[in-house]
Amino acid sequence: MPATKRKLIIVSNRLPISIKRVNGSFQSSVSSGGLVTALSGLTKTTSFRWFGWPGIEASDPEDQKKIQESLMEHNAVPIFLDKSCGIGFSLHTPFPVWDFWRGLPVGDDLVKGILASDLIGFHTEEYRDNFAGCTRSLGANIQAPNQIHYKDRQIIADTFIVGIDPKRFTDMLQNKDVQKRISELEENYKGVTLILGVDRMDYIKGLPEKLKGYDYFLDQHPELRNKVVLIQIAVPSREDVKEYQELEHEVSMIAGRINGKHATPDGTPLIYMHRSISFPELTALYCVADVCLLTSTRDGMNLVSFEYIACQAERHGVLALSEFAGAASFMKQGSITFHPVNITQIAEAIEKAINMSKEDRKRRYEGLREFIVTYTRYSIINH
Numbered sequence: 001m002p003a004t005k006r007k008l009i010i011v012s013n014r015l016p017i018s019i020k021r022v023n024g025s026f027q028s029s030v031s032s033g034g035l036v037t038a039l040s041g042l043t044k045t046t047s048f049r050w051f052g053w054p055g056i057e058a059s060d061p062e063d064q065k066k067i068q069e070s071l072m073e074h075n076a077v078p079i080f081l082d083k084s085c086g087i088g089f090s091l092h093t094p095f096p097v098w099d100f101w102r103g104l105p106v107g108d109d110l111v112k113g114i115l116a117s118d119l120i121g122f123h124t125e126e127y128r129d130n131f132a133g134c135t136r137s138l139g140a141n142i143q144a145p146n147q148i149h150y151k152d153r154q155i156i157a158d159t160f161i162v163g164i165d166p167k168r169f170t171d172m173l174q175n176k177d178v179q180k181r182i183s184e185l186e187e188n189y190k191g192v193t194l195i196l197g198v199d200r201m202d203y204i205k206g207l208p209e210k211l212k213g214y215d216y217f218l219d220q221h222p223e224l225r226n227k228v229v230l231i232q233i234a235v236p237s238r239e240d241v242k243e244y245q246e247l248e249h250e251v252s253m254i255a256g257r258i259n260g261k262h263a264t265p266d267g268t269p270l271i272y273m274h275r276s277i278s279f280p281e282l283t284a285l286y287c288v289a290d291v292c293l294l295t296s297t298r299d300g301m302n303l304v305s306f307e308y309i310a311c312q313a314e315r316h317g318v319l320a321l322s323e324f325a326g327a328a329s330f331m332k333q334g335s336i337t338f339h340p341v342n343i344t345q346i347a348e349a350i351e352k353a354i355n356m357s358k359e360d361r362k363r364r365y366e367g368l369r370e371f372i373v374t375y376t377r378y379s380i381i382n383h
Contacts, residue, residue: 005047015052015076019067026056026063028070047075054078089117090160093300094326095127101134111135115150121160123301124329128157161330163375164303169310172283181284189229189288193354196289197232198282198304199296201248201274206295206322206340207234208247211254211270213295213346218262218269220347225262228354230293231271231285248274286311291353293320295340301326305335309368316365318353330375334368 016031054071058064058080067078101107111134114120122128125145132142140150146158172178185194195214199205214230221228234251238244255272262269277285286292292308302325309319319335321328328337336352338345356364 005045007047008049010048010050010052012050012052015050015054015071015078017054017071017074017076019054019056019070021056026066026070028074030074050074050076051079052076053081059083086119087117088119088121089114090121091127091131091300092123092162094298095122095130095134097130098133098137101130102137107134108138111138115140115148115153115155118155120155120157122157123159123162123326125159126329127300127326128159132157160380161375162301162303162380163372163377164306164310165377166306166310166373169283169286169307170313172280173287173311175280178280178284178287181281182287185284185288191227193224193228193291194289195228195230195291195293195350195353196285196308197230197293197295198285198307199232199234199294200237201234201244201251202237203243203247204296204298206297207232207251208254209297209340209343210293210295210346211251211258213343214270214293214350215254215258215261216343217347217350218258221351225269226264226266228350229267229269229271231289232273233277233282233285234272234274235276236274282307283311287315289317290315291318291320291350293346293350293353294322294325295346296322296325297340299325299327303327305331306372309365309372312365313369316358316361318356318361318364319368320349320353330371331368334364334371 017028018031019026019028054067054076056067058067064078064080071078101111104110111131114131115135115138120128120131122131128146132140132145132148135148135150136142138150140148143149146156148155148157173182197207197210199207201207211232218225218228232255234248236248239248252272252274255270258270259268286308289308292305294302294305296302299322302321305319305321305325305327308317319331321331321335321337322340323332323337324340328335336349338349340346
């Protein structure tokens with residue numbers, strides 16, 4: 001008796017089938033692709049059913065029926081989206097001002113494409129207003145801060161603050177292994193002001209500027225050698241891209257130069273790690289850091305700022321945040337903000353952070369804490 005085949009249901013944005021309209025009918029063929037090729041070897045033991053968009057517009061019910069029949073031999077089920085379905089578009093990066101956008105040869109085409117959406121989401125009011133300004137050249141009418149009238153359509157363009165789940169971090173802080181690690185770090189850095197940086201190895205994160213600013217701070221305050229340490233975690237990103245390889249080389253060179261210039265037999269002022277770290281280790285570092293230094297030259301939001309505050313209920317650490325991070329639009333009152341390319345301002349922000357009184361730290365922290373627990377990753381659903 002033959003063994004019963006296993007069943008596998010796959011849902012994707014598009015079916016792995018190419019469909020062509022030929023003389024009023026439809027012809028289908030299997031597309032090439034890594035997943036399709038890998039799964040084809042399981043056909044003897046596994047029964048497939050694949051759901052997704054067929055890759056062709058078909059609003060007529062008869063056409064839809066023909067496509068369904070054509071796809072049956074491939075165990076594929078087409079999902080047709082009605083033209084009346086609402087379309088949402090969310091941009092997780094900054095949107096530039098009109099004077100910059102107008103320099104793009106296809107700028108108008110891109111804006112037209114975005115305006116085909118019914119709801120457009122941005123992180124901050126600044127990004128939303130920049131986009132609205134770019135629509136005016138197309139004849140759009142801005143009827144309200146979040147309403148755009150274009151070609152007889154009413155489009156909503158609004159801000160949606162993306163956040164984190166603070167409970168995930170506070171729960172991890174209760175973990176016994178994390179508590180042990182926190183104690184170890186506190187012992188290792190007893191009597192030292194600990195500054196933490198957590199960034200992807202990316203141009204927008206301003207890592208060279210951060211290290212140059214820290215170097216300048218150490219130049220200005222030689223008395224603080226062995227009393228301040230910056231732990232910089234640079235998570236690898238796009239390592240196969242030449243420009244990112246060059247960026248990592250530059251950052252590594254600056255890091256080496258800082259330690260070569262400011263280190264003593266008693267310690268080094270910079271611990272630079274070009275790798276990912278585990279979530280428990282990250283949470284422990286967030287907890288023990290006195291300052292979190294983020295120097296993004298341009299950033300959609302930067303959720304590291306949220307994560308740091310989520311772990312600072314006891315220490316009331318100071319957030320030093322680039323004014324060009326989206327988070328600065330909401331966290332400016334509780335953080336120290338600065339221009340990320342001005343190394344003097346970075347150095348001054350570090351000095352202000354490490355010298356801040358306990359009362360000021362607590363006051364600033366409470367405001368930031370209220371913000372991150374109000375705007376979580378779940379609150380956007382109820383916007």
